[in-house]
Every structure is written in C-alpha cells, then in structure tokens.
Amino acid sequence: MTFGKFQGSNQMKKLYLTVLVASILAAIGYAYWKLVIPIHRVKVRSELVMLGDLDDDHRWTKNDLKILDSFLHDSFSISDSLACLIDMNQNGLIDEDDLDILRSLVSAKGDPYAAEDAARAAGKPFPRARECYRYVPVMEYRARPLYALPYPLARDSDFDWLVKLRPPVSTISYGDALDAALYSEAIRLDQAWRKRKANLLPMERDYAARKLARAKALFQAGERYELLLALMELVEDAETLTERDQPEIPVKLLAFRDHLREVLGSKLYADFKSGKKDWRALLNVVSGHLKTDLGLAYDFGKLGPPRNLTHLENYLQRTEWQYYKSSTRKEDFIALIGYAQHDPHYLRAVARTSRRHQDAYVGNHNLPMVLLFREALRIKNGDKKKAVGLLDEAIRIPYAWIRTIPREKLPGSLALDNFLLPGNKEDGADKSRHWNVFGGICLYKSPQESLDLALRREMQDLRDGNYSEEAMQEFFRDMIANINGMFHVMTVNPGLLAGK
Numbered sequence: 001m002t003f004g005k006f007q008g009s010n011q012m013k014k015l016y017l018t019v020l021v022a023s024i025l026a027a028i029g030y031a032y033w034k035l036v037i038p039i040h041r042v043k044v045r046s047e048l049v050m051l052g053d054l055d056d057d058h059r060w061t062k063n064d065l066k067i068l069d070s071f072l073h074d075s076f077s078i079s080d081s082l083a084c085l086i087d088m089n090q091n092g093l094i095d096e097d098d099l100d101i102l103r104s105l106v107s108a109k110g111d112p113y114a115a116e117d118a119a120r121a122a123g124k125p126f127p128r129a130r131e132c133y134r135y136v137p138v139m140e141y142r143a144r145p146l147y148a149l150p151y152p153l154a155r156d157s158d159f160d161w162l163v164k165l166r167p168p169v170s171t172i173s174y175g176d177a178l179d180a181a182l183y184s185e186a187i188r189l190d191q192a193w194r195k196r197k198a199n200l201l202p203m204e205r206d207y208a209a210r211k212l213a214r215a216k217a218l219f220q221a222g223e224r225y226e227l228l229l230a231l232m233e234l235v236e237d238a239e240t241l242t243e244r245d246q247p248e249i250p251v252k253l254l255a256f257r258d259h260l261r262e263v264l265g266s267k268l269y270a271d272f273k274s275g276k277k278d279w280r281a282l283l284n285v286v287s288g289h290l291k292t293d294l295g296l297a298y299d300f301g302k303l304g305p306p307r308n309l310t311h312l313e314n315y316l317q318r319t320e321w322q323y324y325k326s327s328t329r330k331e332d333f334i335a336l337i338g339y340a341q342h343d344p345h346y347l348r349a350v351a352r353t354s355r356r357h358q359d360a361y362v363g364n365h366n367l368p369m370v371l372l373f374r375e376a377l378r379i380k381n382g383d384k385k386k387a388v389g390l391l392d393e394a395i396r397i398p399y400a401w402i403r404t405i406p407r408e409k410l411p412g413s414l415a416l417d418n419f420l421l422p423g424n425k426e427d428g429a430d431k432s433r434h435w436n437v438f439g440g441i442c443l444y445k446s447p448q449e450s451l452d453l454a455l456r457r458e459m460q461d462l463r464d465g466n467y468s469e470e471a472m473q474e475f476f477r478d479m480i481a482n483i484n485g486m487f488h489v490m491t492v493n494p495g496l497l498a499g500k
C-alpha cells in the first residue's frame with residue numbers, strides 16, 4: 001500500500017517536471033518566434049499590388065489594355081479594387097496620365113525600365129519601376145478613384161448640362177474636390193440611365209423626370225453640393241430600384257409618406273401648432289390618407305399600443321433575428337465602420353445636416369441610410385436579413401464612444417449620439433435604427449404588419465408626449481423615416497444593372 005503510494009507520487013513528480021519543462025520550452029519557443037522574427041512583432045496587414053496589372057498575371061500585357069478598354073466603355077461596372085489599380089499615378093483620379101503610363105508599360109513589353117527610358121528620351125516624366133507597385137492595407141477602407149477622363153458620350157446625353165462639365169485636373173481645394181466628385185457622379189448616372197431608360201415603367205419615368213428636373217435646376221443655380229447629393233440619389237435609384245415585378249405596397253407607402261409631409265406643411269398643421277385645432281383633427285387627416293393610399297382603416301383615438309413596446313425585435317422571428325445578429329463577424333463590423341468613416345459618397349451624404357428643427361420633412365436622413373444599407377448588403381453578399389442584422393448591431397457600437405464626449409463639446413449641428421449616422425441634432429440614432437428595423441420587419445413578417453407596428457409605436461410616443469407640438473412633429477418625422485426604411489429595404493436590388 002505505502003510502496004504503491006510512494007511510487008504513485010514519484011510518477012506524479014516526473015509528470016509534473018515533464019509538463020514544467022515542456023511549458024518552459026514552449027514559452028521560450030514562443031518568445032523566440034515572437035521577438036526574434038520581426039514579422040511576428042509588428043502586425044502589418046497589407047498586400048503588395050502591381051498597379052495596372054488588371055488581369056493579375058504579374059505582367060503588363062495587351063490583356064491588361066483589353067480590360068482597360070472595357071472599363072472605358074462601362075466604367076462603373078468594374079469593382080472598386082480594379083478601379084484602384086487603374087489609378088497608376090495614385091492621385092485619386094482615373095485620368096489620361098494613368099492611361100498613358102499603362103500603355104507605355106505595355107508597349108515596352110512590360111519592362112518598366114525600358115518604358116522609363118523611352119519616356120525620358122521624349123522628355124516626359126515617368127514613374128520609377130518601384131513606383132508601379134504599392135502596399136495597400138488589407139483591412140482599411142480604400143476609396144474608389146474618381147472618373148476624370150473626357151466623356152464623349154456627353155454630347156448625346158439626355159442630360160443637356162452634362163457637356164458643360166469639364167474633366168477635373170485636381171482635387172486640391174475643397175471646390176476642386178467637389179467638382180471632381182460631381183463630374184464622376186454625373187457620368188455614373190449617365191451610364192446607368194442609358195441602361196435603364198428603355199425599360200422604365202411610366203411611374204418610374206415620371207419619378208425620374210421630377211428628380212432630373214431638380215438636378216438641372218441645381219446645376220443652373222450652381223448649388224454644387226446639393227447637386228452632388230441629388231445625383232447620388234438618382235444613381236442609387238437607377239442602379240438599384242425598380243417597381244417591375246414588385247408588390248404594390250412599397251409604392252403605396254411612398255405615396256402615404258408624401259402625404260405625411262404634405263400634412264406637416266398644411267394650414268391644418270399650423271392651426272394645430274397655434275392651438276386652434278386639436279390632435280384628433282390632424283390624425284383624422286392621416287387616417288384619411290391611410291384609407292385612400294393603402295386601403296387601411298385606422299382610428300387613432302382607439303389605437304392600442306404595440307406589445308413589448310421597447311423591444312422591436314420581439315416582433316421578429318426571434319431566433320432567426322438573433323442568429324443573423326450574432327453571426328455578424330468582427331470583419332463585417334470593421335468593413336462597415338470603415339465605410340461609414342471613410343467612403344467619400346457616404347461622408348458627403350451624411351454631412352447634410354440642418355440646424356435644430358430645420359429639417360421637418362426628414363430630407364437629410366434617407367440617402368445616407370440607403371448608402372449604408374447597400375454597403376451592408378455588399379458585405380453580406382446580398383442577403384437582406386443579414387444586412388439588417390449587421391446594421392442593427394453596428395448602430396449600437398459608436399453610440400458607446402460618442403457618449404464619452406461631453407454633450408456641450410459635441411458640434412452643434414451633428415446628430416447627438418452618433419457621428420457616423422445621419423440626421424440632425426434633434427435626431428438620435430433611434431431614427432436610423434427604426435429605418436433599418438421596420439425595414440427588417442417587412443422581411444420577417446410583412447409590410448402591413450411593419451406599418452401597423454410603426455403606427456402603434458409612434459402613437460404611443462405621441463400619447464406619452466401628451467400630444468404636444470414637439471411630440472406631434474416627431475410622430476410625423478419618425479413615420480417618414482420608418483416608411484423610407486420599409487420602402488428601401490423591400491425594394492433595393494444592388495444587382496439590378498449587373499443582372500441585365
């Protein structure tokens with residue numbers, strides 16, 4: 001007994017020693033691996049790219065020029081990463097200089113030294129061989145270079161103002177950069193419009209005609225920032241929206257949204273504000289629009305609150321919703337936040353804010369949400385439920401850090417709780433969240449149920465706010481944002497042009 005015990009503890013000691021020695025060796029091994037081999041000490045995540053090598057065969061050949069040609073014919077259908085490779089001089093523009101450099105490399109049979117000699121013999125500067133290669137960070141957001149080549153198609157464009165735009169040569173001043181973005185966006189619109197125009201439905205044609213007329217007026221007035229945003233909106237419409245083969249309800253929702261805006265601007269609303277009319281009179285008009293636009297009967301005086309008011313996700317198929325939210329990978333967040341922090345289109349769109357209570361019709365909010373949702377869709381390979389889940393999770397992230405900045409130190413004209421999200425000072429992240437979640441409810445349940453829930457919820461807020469003018473304004477404004485999200489999440493199709 002005692003002997004066996006003694007032997008047992010001896011074995012234990014041996015085992016212990018073996019484990020100890022093995023651990024020390026492993027620690028030394030790891031320390032060596034980590035400290036002595038430099039690449040393990042610095043976390044540099046980047047890749048070396050060969051500029052102009054568009055077919056990725058590590059040479060500059062005629063085939064690269066072939067791909068370049070297809071880019072010149074249909075410039076916005078190629079990927080951002082390929083567009084970045086065409087920017088040979090790395091100035092953020094796709095310009096004639098880029099084309100010259102790549103063509104010279106190919107005519108020198110892909111030998112950068114020979115190409116450089118030929119250029120110098122002709123008295124022209126040319127990149128050194130190493131300048132034709134770049135390290136690019138893997139995780140960081142890279143903006144697509146702007147299209148800055150001459151555009152001969154402008155002459156027969158349906159937009160008569162397009163010929164008056166000149167290819168940009170610089171993006172140095174704020175005005176230059178704005179003009180460069182405008183030029184590129186106008187051509188993107190022209191190309192998308194050419195693909196779409198023959199197949200537009202009458203309703204889509206009318207809608208586009210109104211927006212195009214506004215763009216033209218902005219051009220004539222020299223309102224360049226507003227024009228850029230108008231063009232971005234038109235591009236989004238042209239590239240991603242169609243009513244063909246769609247259920248009727250999204251368009252009907254838009255009609256109802258426009259009626260909500262109309263009510264906000266009406267004499268009746270002014271009378272409500274000055275106390276001459278009460279909330280019932282106002283909401284009766286809203287009921288009337290619900291009836292005529294959507295065929296739905298609503299009596300707001302009797303409308304009950306939604307169940308589980310505080311948690312929208314309770315209305316969704318809970319496990320599926322949770323699955324999509326929790327399956328969001330860290331890289332997805334990083335990609336989406338990178339986009340929101342750095343994408344020039346998004347930054348322009350989200351920069352449109354107004355002084356407090358100056359954006360009654362919620363005109364500033366939708367476009368950036370549309371862009372954000374499209375990016376979430378791209379990250380999630382076109383799966384709308386996953387995109388809604390990603391966005392819902394992402395909306396909560398910056399909320400935390402923005403709260404660490406004292407309120408009085410936040411710039412006056414920005415959405416208070418989230419720099420990355422659209423809206424004005426009075427609009428919290430909540431508006432964006434509702435845009436996204438009510439859109440999501442359309443996917444999980446139905447647009448009718450989503451609308452019903454939105455109406456009940458906003459009505460409850462109105463009651464809680466004692467039907468004050470401020471609460472009434474938020475009833476309308478929140479509903480406008482909710483409907484925008486519902487319409488967009490249901491209708492958007494980022495593969496629309498690619499599918500043709």
Ligand SMILES: [Ca+2]
Pocket residue numbers: 052053054055056057058059060061063064
């Ligand atoms: Ca190549």
Ligand SMILES: [Ca+2]
Pocket residue numbers: 086087088089090091092093094095097098
């Ligand atoms: Ca360039």
Ligand SMILES: [Ca+2]
Pocket residue numbers: 457458461474475478
């Ligand atoms: Ca509300």
